[in-house]
Amino acid sequence: xxxxxxxxxxxxxxxxSGGRAMGQLIEELFARALRNQWLDQGxxxxxxxxxxxRVVMATDSHVISPLFFxxxxxxSLAVHGTxxxxxxxxxxxxxxxxxxxxxxxxxxxxxxxxxxSMAAAAREAGVPVVTGDTxxxxxxxxxxxxxxxxxxxxxxxxxYLSGDRARPGDRILLSGSIGDHGVTILSLRxxxxxxxxxxxxxxxxxxxxxxxxxxxxxxxxxxxxxRGGLGNTxxxxxxxxxVGMQLVERAIPLREPVRAACEFLGLDPLYVANEGKLIAxxxxxxxxxxLEVMREHPQGREAAIIGTVVADAQCFVQMETxxxxxxxxxxxxxxxxxxxx
Amino acid sequence: xxxxxxxxxxxxxxxxSGGRAMGQLIEELFARALRNQWLDQGxxxxxxxxxxxRVVMATDSHVISPLFFxxxxxxSLAVHGTxxxxxxxxxxxxxxxxxxxxxxxxxxxxxxxxxxSMAAAAREAGVPVVTGDTxxxxxxxxxxxxxxxxxxxxxxxxxYLSGDRARPGDRILLSGSIGDHGVTILSLRxxxxxxxxxxxxxxxxxxxxxxxxxxxxxxxxxxxxxRGGLGNTxxxxxxxxxVGMQLVERAIPLREPVRAACEFLGLDPLYVANEGKLIAxxxxxxxxxxLEVMREHPQGREAAIIGTVVADAQCFVQMETxxxxxxxxxxxxxxxxxxxx
Numbered sequence: 001x002x003x004x005x006x007x008x009x010x011x012x013x014x015x016x017s018g019g020r021a022m023g024q025l026i027e028e029l030f031a032r033a034l035r036n037q038w039l040d041q042g043x044x045x046x047x048x049x050x051x052x053x054r055v056v057m058a059t060d061s062h063v064i065s066p067l068f069f070x071x072x073x074x075x076s077l078a079v080h081g082t083x084x085x086x087x088x089x090x091x092x093x094x095x096x097x098x099x100x101x102x103x104x105x106x107x108x109x110x111x112x113x114x115x116x117s118m119a120a121a122a123r124e125a126g127v128p129v130v131t132g133d134t135x136x137x138x139x140x141x142x143x144x145x146x147x148x149x150x151x152x153x154x155x156x157x158x159x160y161l162s163g164d165r166a167r168p169g170d171r172i173l174l175s176g177s178i179g180d181h182g183v184t185i186l187s188l189r190x191x192x193x194x195x196x197x198x199x200x201x202x203x204x205x206x207x208x209x210x211x212x213x214x215x216x217x218x219x220x221x222x223x224x225x226x227r228g229g230l231g232n233t234x235x236x237x238x239x240x241x242x243v244g245m246q247l248v249e250r251a252i253p254l255r256e257p258v259r260a261a262c263e264f265l266g267l268d269p270l271y272v273a274n275e276g277k278l279i280a281x282x283x284x285x286x287x288x289x290x291l292e293v294m295r296e297h298p299q300g301r302e303a304a305i306i307g308t309v310v311a312d313a314q315c316f317v318q319m320e321t322x323x324x325x326x327x328x329x330x331x332x333x334x335x336x337x338x339x340x341x
Numbered sequence: 342x343x344x345x346x347x348x349x350x351x352x353x354x355x356x357x358s359g360g361r362a363m364g365q366l367i368e369e370l371f372a373r374a375l376r377n378q379w380l381d382q383g384x385x386x387x388x389x390x391x392x393x394x395r396v397v398m399a400t401d402s403h404v405i406s407p408l409f410f411x412x413x414x415x416x417s418l419a420v421h422g423t424x425x426x427x428x429x430x431x432x433x434x435x436x437x438x439x440x441x442x443x444x445x446x447x448x449x450x451x452x453x454x455x456x457x458s459m460a461a462a463a464r465e466a467g468v469p470v471v472t473g474d475t476x477x478x479x480x481x482x483x484x485x486x487x488x489x490x491x492x493x494x495x496x497x498x499x500x501y502l503s504g505d506r507a508r509p510g511d512r513i514l515l516s517g518s519i520g521d522h523g524v525t526i527l528s529l530r531x532x533x534x535x536x537x538x539x540x541x542x543x544x545x546x547x548x549x550x551x552x553x554x555x556x557x558x559x560x561x562x563x564x565x566x567x568r569g570g571l572g573n574t575x576x577x578x579x580x581x582x583x584v585g586m587q588l589v590e591r592a593i594p595l596r597e598p599v600r601a602a603c604e605f606l607g608l609d610p611l612y613v614a615n616e617g618k619l620i621a622x623x624x625x626x627x628x629x630x631x632l633e634v635m636r637e638h639p640q641g642r643e644a645a646i647i648g649t650v651v652a653d654a655q656c657f658v659q660m661e662t663x664x665x666x667x668x669x670x671x672x673x674x675x676x677x678x679x680x681x682x
Contacts, residue, residue, distance in 0.1 A: 018568025019673030058386035227359025332360030
């Protein structure tokens, strides 16, 4: 059997058959890029030890279009996205699993590029992909490649973070500028050229999280504002905790090219997806200390206190605007941006 | 906002937006069917305690077509398939995560039926779905619904099962008849009507596994012969362990309607997918005891010793045929049956 043609070959139905061709795809493409002691075992599952503590599990299916974009691709995004979901429990992400759904005809060169990017992201994060699965669907029944990643991690003893723990008086912090990821994808999709000045913020935030929870274990909750953006994510947290929120627009970091692109595209940056930012809510007394720790970390240099949790039975999120007025930051209604992650 | 129309409604792009409509889909359809304390938390990840021991993780993307079939559907299959991958390490499966990729236009009634079936399978197995994710892709970019499930479990102390542990002299056991799942799907797909007499064997095998490893902790390895069937799975194990295998065809359980359907369809039942059977390899001295334990279990009543591990540097799997001859059971070449799981 000749080697896979990683230059001109493409995914064929036989690569999903469970037979020799699938074995070859796994060996010459997936296992080669992702190589580690768990994948080398060649079993249908991975076995490992976890440090003591509460276990965290998160899963995310990635269907982003286009597959490649400034700042990343579906491979690195699938690693970052799931690491972040695990980390938002205050946990140390330990291991990843990845399920691939490939469309017949997808170029093997693109698949190799994606898997190598995934491997690089996993290596950089120190969170290996230890088990996986590959399926192939007929042409027109998929869209190139979908990747579902699942992560497990462990929460250090003494921590309990959850979206229902925000209390009136708590402060709301944001780790950096909003809208970068979503605006990059949309600009690329529409061929607008804004992506020359902007790029996705896709990154794994567990290092930042580790520094934060170590310094301020009193943090109530963390969440990454991905689909639906900052506005929708704050509404989720407000409803979960049964509180309101009062934001200050001028405190919310927003890069000028992103602001300009949003204006051009008619988008409200509050609802544009992020892939490398987090919201933290903590008691007022710890807010300054937490801000300081975040700003000391490379991923939190632009961190800011953007608002306060208030008592509100209706769980409204409101914002003092740049011009001193007040506006409601409602749930995202309708479909602002499909297939952002 | 009016309630979801679970009778006549369908999946829309907005259901993947991260906004209010997605929240409604999750609440009224997913969380309602799958309800448990972890999903009720409403976080992007689940937190739980695991009993002490080595942790096992497995993931499987399910793209089966058609979605509904005699003996199950993609929902129950996605639960059984991943539970089985975890269980094959000798582990007790504890928790599941599920990622859904939905195609725009997919009927909500079908989705509800699938999620309810998933919930029933998880309940029956005692393995809850504790976290999940939902994405929507445009019409023609998916195929109704794909489900990726990931499971974690724990291996009881003292056990270590792996596909590389088979040794010459070991016995090869099979828990029941082969080919039922694959032949059912193919018959249905081709409109042949065989499925009147047959049905998928889709089932969660962790109860059987628990009984087996308790009675015979010396088991070398377990594996479920899914895609690629018994023939391909034995080749995988032979190569992993660097051994050969000698099978006895008359010992391999095969139901008459499955045999007849395979003959009609021109299929070799050795390569047809199963979703509720397992292969066990154990030292010869324990084989009779293991067979007895398997036969005492409802899922192993037709269990049989089907062959012996032999020394063979070429890792060939060979079989004494019904007629007393000998044949090679090679790796599955080519695409016998796409989208079986």
